[in-house]
Amino acid sequence: MKLLLFTLIIFINFFSFANKSEKIDSQLRELAGELRCMVCQNQSLLDSDSELAKDLKKIIYKKLQEGESKKEIKDFLVKRYGEFILFRPLLNYANLMLWSAPIIFLLFIGLAAFRKIKIITKK
């Protein structure tokens, strides 16, 4: 009886671990795709085979396993490598214009175009 329970526990843990491992893998891929390989021309950690990229990916994997959040991992890397390592720029006041660019440009150009448009008047 104890043996059965024991096996069951192992099995459940293994199963959830396997699932968890898959989940961590995809989280790693997602995160590595957003981080710059610091010793390459313009590649992400995901695409790079360089030593540094491999080391950083190992560290990220370990941190994901330990349950750290994406933000915590990014903060860790930014502290040591600078904001330059983030391919997705931070959402802060410094980058306000960057992130609001689509709306701003749309408004500006739309306004310029708007002068050409006649609103239909009812006859």
Added chain:
Amino acid sequence: MKIIKLFPMVIFCLLSYFLYWKISNIEETKELSSAMLNQNFPKLDLEIISGNSPFSKLVGEQEFIVNYFASWCAPCRQEHAILEKMSNKNIIIGIAYKDSKKNVKNFISELGNPYETIMLDENGRAAIELGLYGVPETYFINNKGKIKFRHVGPLTIEKFNNIISLLSK
């Protein structure tokens, strides 16, 4: 409307200014800055291969230099002679990156030992605490334990003197 007519030109002039600035300052911006500048020197837990000044004795007490090197790194061999000269007036701690004790000892016995202490960062994990890209890299730490400068690539006497004069200002 006047704005519509002139807007493209204004934007363009602004853009040209930025481009011009960058292109005239491109040499200065090439020196890789460090995110760790003015940060405290991190706690590194490394095995000591030789020497007897661990970081606990140095950090916050005096100025020192940390040189990341490896026996398998060709440019490190080139800079080694410079390090020997520098070691006359500076404390240099050497950290071997992704290396083995045996190879490091051979490297030192062949080229000389400029290092006050030699440590081993076998898996390169400690290097990441400094934001290392590769070897050789040299860090300059002041007597308050803050990283004041980081140099990527092999040092030359010229560069070293430049850094020292920069730091003394």
Added chain:
Amino acid sequence: MIGEIGYIFLIFAFTLSFLQFFNSVKISFFNFSEENFKFLKSLTYFISFFLLFSFFSLIISYVISDFSILNIYNNSHTNKPLLYKISGTWGNHEGSLLMWLAMLGLYGLLFTKFTTQESNIFTSRALFAISVINIGFIGFTIFTSNPFERITPIPLEGNGLNPVLQDPGLAFHPPLLYLGYVGLTIPFAYSIAALLEEKIDNQWAKAIRPWILTPWIFLTLGISLGSFWAYYELGWGGWWFWDPVENISLLPWLLSTALLHSNRVTEKRNNLKSWTILLSIIAFSLTLLGTFIVRSGLLTSVHAFASDPARGVFILSFLFLVTFFSLILYALKYEKIENNKSFHLISKEGGLLLNNVFLCASAATILLGTLWPLFVEVTTGKDISVGSPYFKLVFLPLIIPAIYLSGISINLNWKLNAMQSILDKLGKFFIIFIFIIIGIAFLLEGPAMMILGLSLSVWLFLSIINDMLDKIKYQSVKNKNKIKKLFLIPISTYGMYVAHLGVAVFILGVAISDTKNKYFEGILKVGTSTEVASYQIKFLEVSKNTDKNWIAEKGLFLVRKKEKEFIMNAERRIYKDTGMPSTEAAIYRSYFNHLYIVMGQEQPVNSGLRIVRVYYNPFIILIWMGAFIMALGGIISILDIKRGKKK
């Protein structure tokens, strides 16, 4: 000897460009005479010949491996296959610049010979603009980037070409791209001339049309070829990386697409004139900007040529002068050329204008994002990155409405469309569309992004069919035979249908391959297997393979799916002349899908263990096929213009 000839031709072209400049100024602004005009034309032809033959001289020198020329010594090697000796001509800064000049000459020649513009003064004014560009670029080449510079003593062998460039895709990518960028000089010249004339009419718009279409076609082909090349050569399985140079190269394409549409409104409704002019100027400026950025070391990129800030200053100054004066001219003449007529929103021209707004906004956003790190550095000294996560997030919301709008605009008529006729024409179509999308959503249950992409593609496709059917119906009053009516639709309309069909195909490819792809990365030992997307992949063996130019480790993979069984070879090459490595991915195509295998280095050495990456990319071929179909649509439209002229 040939090098000398090439250099002398360059000098001749430069001198003649000055003559061209002074002459065109005289004719355009002071004293027009037929004789002077004929002289101006001859000057243009001579400049074109000199530039073209200078370029050919360099190619010939490459083919015979004349290592006394520094450029050839730096970039070539006797062991290179002939195709790459030739393409090596433009695989470097100086040589590619000379190719730019050759194409500038070619376009100058074609423009002078084939322009349908009736007024010779107008042509002279356009040649004035072209002469300025000639002087700038030829001068730049001669004074900072002379491809014919000699080296003594003469080396016996060259340094070889970067292996990554020794590839058929990359042999054709720069010429196609340059035919696009340089081609935008002509619409620019047209616009300058129009501003000087203080007049634009639909004659002008008809005349400029082929000169917008041609560069557009080449840009479409060049950019998609570059994307395809990066996909199969670089081994990362991606086809667009939002790399700074990629982004800068895309901007002239986006803007010339907007220009094409804006010009159509000018052609048909004599409106949006200042818009068309401004777009021509900006599209051309972006071409100059791109040249500047790639050659000045300003941005980190896999595309950057050897960087040289001194050259950068030269190009930047030239870019600044040309654009600045063009924009001043635009501001001065704005009132004279633009009419104040507005038009209705619910019309083809309204739809095209709205579409333009989104296209331009997306181009502006990409430009800002690409240059943002530069702005931050200048103002705060910090280094930040703006990469693909940002661009994906901002580009898609802007381009998606543009696509939906184009479907609607295709079905709208010029001038105001009555609500009733719209409901008639689009009502049924919309209902069919909804049904199809619901059907797809149920059947596939795919990720939301895929459904969105599919809906865009279906929408565009249906709108084309809808318009075509409607046009046939409309004609049914006169002719009874429906098939015959298909021939009554103008060829340029078919060109438009095909081009937009290409967009639909492209979106379909992106929607499915970006969401349904499968990826495996692992360390495999010879003899082990893995499975990806129901393909069983067995790592059979690694053998050595040698060629004239390289030695390779060839990985053999046995792949099995259901009854099919085949071998795939993934190589890792080391090129003999430079010692540089490159990977040759193994790609297997089944219908529109790719199975893609990359084999890495042995790690650690002599362990028999290698990193192996396998990608399964469904429907990915549609991406490049779609771009090709777009270009085809453009070609069809040009044929119509030619037909029109023959009448």
